Amino acid sequence: MHPAGPAAATIATLWWVLLAGATAIFLFVAGLIVLAWRRAPGKSDERVFVVGLGLAFPLVVLAALLAYGLFIGERLLPRAGPDVVTVQAEARQWAWRFGYADAPGRVTEGVLHIPAGRPVDVAITTADVIHAFWVPRLAGKLDAVPGRVNVLRIEAGSPGRYEGLGSEYNGPGYRDHRFTVVAHDPAGWDRFLQDETP
Template sequence: MRRSPAGFRPVVVAAAAAGLAGCDGPLSTLDPAGPAAATIAGLWWAMMSGGIVLLTIVMALLAWAFLRPGAGRTTSPRVWLAGGGLVLPAVVLTPLLLAGLWAGERLLARPGVPGIVRVDVTARQWQWDFVYPDATPAVSTNVLHIPVGRPVDVHVTSADVIHSFWVPRLAGKIDAIPGHVTVVRLAADRPGVFHGVCAEFCGTAHAHMGFTVEAHAADAYEDRLRRLGRNTR
C-alpha cells in the first residue's frame, strides 16, 4: 500500500485517537482513509486539545473570581486586557493560522503532480454521474471508482441546483455549482468502499443523495474502467 509520506503521521495519530473516542462510522471525518482526511483529522485533534485547554483557563479564572473574591484587586487592568485580550490570542492564532494555510496549500489540487487521475462529476437532483476522461467513454452513476494510492482530481459541476460532493473519510467537500467547475483532490490509501453524501441542501431528496467511492488496486481499477466502458458502449 502506498501512502503519501506527508499524510502518514496524521493517519497514525488520528487512527489512535479515533480508536479511543469511538469515531468510526461510514461517514466519519475522524476515521480517515486518505491523506487529505487524515491531515484534517490531525488538525481537529490538535485544535480540540487546544480549545479544551483555553476553555478550562477561562473557566478557572471565572471560578477563581468567585471563590477568592477581591483576589484580583491588585492586578492591573492592563494585565487582563493586554495579556488575555492581545497576547494570548496572538500566541494561539498565529501558529494556528499558519498551520491552516500550510495544510490548505498541501491539499490543493495543483497541477503537475505525477499520476493524477481525473474524474468529471455532474450532480443533479438527486444523483451523481461520473465520467472518466482518461478511459472514455466510461461512465457510472452513484458509484465512483478510483485507484488506491493515486491522487484523484474530482472536477465537479451541477446540472440544476447547488449540491456538494463529500466523501468524509477521504477529503473535504467541494460544492457543485451550475455554471462552474470546482475541483477537489482526494486519495484513498487502502482499497475499500467509502461513502459519500450531498452536503449542500438541494431539495426534497437531499437526504437521499448518497453515493459510494470504490477504491481498487491498480490492476482491478483498470479492469473495472474497461468493463464500465464496455457497458456504456
C-alpha cells in the first residue's frame, strides 16, 4: 500500500474508496441492529426492510461500484503506445528469467530491469507449473499459465529497486520465489541496453 506507479496508485485509491464505503455500511447495519433493542417492539414495515434496504440500496451502491471498477480495469489494460517497452518474464520452480525486446539476447536472472516513467508490458510465461508475477508497489498480479502468454502493464514512477514476488503457490520453494525490479533513469536504461553494468 505504498504505490510507486500509476497502476498501483489507482488501485490504492480504489481501496480507500472501498474501505470508506464498507465502513459506512457496516456502521449503518450495526446501528440498525442495536436499535432493535432500543425501540419499543411493534409491527415494522416489510417493504422498508426487504424492498428498500434489501433490494434498492445494494443495487444502487453496487451499480456505481461495478461501473467504477470496470472503468479502472479498462484503464489498466496494456495499450499500444509509442513509448511502451516490452520485456518477457519466464517463471519456473523457483526462479525468474527476464528477456528484453530492445536488447535481443540479453537475459537476466532474478532481476528485471525497466526504464522508470515509461509503461512496460511484461509478457509472462512459465516453464513448468502455474506461477504469478507480482510487483506489489507497481501493479496487480497476473498468472503464468503453461502454454499461454499473459501480458501485464507495469510502470514505475521513479528510479529505484522494487521487490517482486511469485504469488501463486508453487511448491516447497514458494517462500523464496522472488525477484527484484530495477527501474533506471533514461541514461541508466540506455547503459543497460548497451550491455554495460548499470
